[in-house]
Amino acid sequence: MSDKVKQDSLVTLHFRVTLPEGGQAFISTFESTPATLQLGRGELAPALEQRLTGLEVGNREVFDMEAGTVFGQHKPDLVQRFERGDLPADIELDLHSVIEFSDPEGNKFPGLVRELDDATALIDFNHPLAGRAVRFEVEVIGVV
Structure with a gap:
């Protein structure tokens, strides 16, 4: 088990997605079971994987992501x-x-x-957050 997130890590984390200006979360695992995701397999947007890489177990971070980088551009x-x-x-x-x-x-x-x-x-049929900037809050719980 590693303490630092790498490009191909299996990561267990809590996360929340909101708009940068605040408001209700579109999705959050902080009040429930954490998510486990395999980096490098397309389970997360590449821009989010880049931001997670290098974080350590116990890190809690907030990233403001530019419009279109997480859920794509509105088509x-x-x-x-x-x-x-x-x-x-x-x-x-x-x-x-x-x-x-x-x-x-x-x-x-x-x-x-x-x-x-x-x-x-x-x-x-676009993702509801396509073309929008989003805030991604994350707490790394485990890394394999």
């Missing part, structure tokens, strides 16, 4: 307008709700309802 082509009649009848559409779509291979994709009128629904 306009991932925002699509659907005729309401083309959507499954059992889907309840509400403004700002997240609904799940499946492709022909069975892969699931969440989409956020951005606009809704009598005839159409505008669905955004």
